[in-house]
Amino acid sequence: MASIDTLTLPADPTSAADLAAVGLEYSRVDADGDGFRPFQRAVARGFLGGESTDDEAAHSRKTLRTRRLTGVFDRSGSEPEVPVGTIDSWASTLTTSPGRTADLWSISAVTVAPTHRRRGIARAMIGGELRTAAAAGFALAGLTVTEATIYGRWGFSPAAWASDVVVDTRRARWTGPTAPGRLDFIARDGIVERLRAIHERVRVLRPGSVPGWDGRWRGVAGVAPGDKEAEKVRAVVYRDVDDVERGILVYTLAETDEYAAHDLSVRAIFADGDEAYAALWRFAIEHDLVGKVKAWLQAPVPPVQWMVADRRAVTATLTDHHWLRVLDVAGALSSRSYAAPLELVLRVDDPLGFADGSWSVRIDDAGEAEVTSASADARVDVDLTVGALGSLLLGGVRATELASAGLVSGGASAIAVVDAAFAPAAIPLLDIWY
Numbered sequence: 001m002a003s004i005d006t007l008t009l010p011a012d013p014t015s016a017a018d019l020a021a022v023g024l025e026y027s028r029v030d031a032d033g034d035g036f037r038p039f040q041r042a043v044a045r046g047f048l049g050g051e052s053t054d055d056e057a058a059h060s061r062k063t064l065r066t067r068r069l070t071g072v073f074d075r076s077g078s079e080p081e082v083p084v085g086t087i088d089s090w091a092s093t094l095t096t097s098p099g100r101t102a103d104l105w106s107i108s109a110v111t112v113a114p115t116h117r118r119r120g121i122a123r124a125m126i127g128g129e130l131r132t133a134a135a136a137g138f139a140l141a142g143l144t145v146t147e148a149t150i151y152g153r154w155g156f157s158p159a160a161w162a163s164d165v166v167v168d169t170r171r172a173r174w175t176g177p178t179a180p181g182r183l184d185f186i187a188r189d190g191i192v193e194r195l196r197a198i199h200e201r202v203r204v205l206r207p208g209s210v211p212g213w214d215g216r217w218r219g220v221a222g223v224a225p226g227d228k229e230a231e232k233v234r235a236v237v238y239r240d241v242d243d244v245e246r247g248i249l250v251y252t253l254a255e256t257d258e259y260a261a262h263d264l265s266v267r268a269i270f271a272d273g274d275e276a277y278a279a280l281w282r283f284a285i286e287h288d289l290v291g292k293v294k295a296w297l298q299a300p301v302p303p304v305q306w307m308v309a310d311r312r313a314v315t316a317t318l319t320d321h322h323w324l325r326v327l328d329v330a331g332a333l334s335s336r337s338y339a340a341p342l343e344l345v346l347r348v349d350d351p352l353g354f355a356d357g358s359w360s361v362r363i364d365d366a367g368e369a370e371v372t373s374a375s376a377d378a379r380v381d382v383d384l385t386v387g388a389l390g391s392l393l394l395g396g397v398r399a400t401e402l403a404s405a406g407l408v409s410g411g412a413s414a415i416a417v418v419d420a421a422f423a424p425a426a427i428p429l430l431d432i433w434y
């Protein structure tokens, strides 16, 4: 199914009709057509960016060619070709438990022109994506967000969290493992291929992850046009004793008030295994003339905290990162494996209807789920919102915690059974933005 060509799916007729009723046009944009540059201008404006150069446009066209671009147009405006609303989407793959995946309808580039805000344009565009995704058989939609207040109303909820990490290298002192392999610098033109290869191995084991793409890796590597820091990008790879590349660190250094205390900013640190993780973090923390190491999108409780003498030298600021929206309860729940058996009836409240209903969920001793629609008179064990279901799916939050917030309800023993079954084999993490 991930091979489905989402570009051939028609624009959602409900959204088209709703927008037409207020004088707006809802239509698909061809990345190779004349509409591409205006679409891109609208996205840049929506995210408060500047105008892109021809090189930058050509670079982003390569990525967006594979995506479903949709615009909302006000043809009575002074720039009728520039959309007043933009959205893009594509078929991606979400790791739901180590080695298991679900097809994911990924959404990005959601912008509405400030001149047209709060007239329901985002509502029409997001509704259109969800209806199109559900009709095409996707069990889940996902996105990363600029603000935490926007997407809950459409049933999205955080399912994987990430930490921004700062390490004060003068306090930290490495006490973690000594990796037996070796580190080597690599040339900038070798970074993209390594990022791709190592991330592919890492992401299939990590719930909450999705594949990256060439444009993303080129940006990280400093070889995308318009990168003002490009000349500062450095990278090292870790090779194990069998000479297999197991990890990569891409970073830049910036001078601070004190020359001996530069900031080392991590653009990517991908480690296929504990050895590579320890080797790359040690390299960063022990780098001469560095006072702080700064890294984004790290595990909620980053393992590096356990590898230094003073754990308070490591500050980890947690934020919601990967938001999921369940469209098909059976498809979503059966895409992962579970830690313990369970048999109960879930009642999902979904005002938009996609996931609404009572669901009989049986998880066997092997951790495989079977989910069927429950009869209307079935006794419900656990009630929850569709958002709570999305947050529980990967096991990044416990049902007990959501119950204390009133988002899940049921008997204490039923909720404890959900906690045991949904406990993740690895803490969910999404290590890129999309």
Ligand SMILES: CC(C)(COP(=O)(O)OP(=O)(O)OC[C@H]1O[C@@H](n2cnc3c(N)ncnc32)[C@H](O)[C@@H]1OP(=O)(O)O)[C@@H](O)C(=O)NCCC(=O)NCCS
Pocket (backbone or CB within 6 Å): 046, 047, 109, 110, 111, 112, 113, 116, 117, 118, 119, 120, 121, 122, 123, 124, 144, 145, 146, 147, 149, 150, 153
């Ligand atoms: C966020 C954005 C797309 C909203 O577009 P919009 O067309 O004004 O939104 P709508 O008119 O369809 O609003 C739908 C609902 O979302 C709410 N909403 C919209 N933007 C919101 C925001 N930033 N914070 C909180 N609520 C918001 C509206 O109040 C409305 O609420 P209701 O359901 O109670 O009526 C637009 O403000 C924007 O482009 N922002 C900058 C780019 C950005 O942050 N994009 C999101 C990327 S993840």
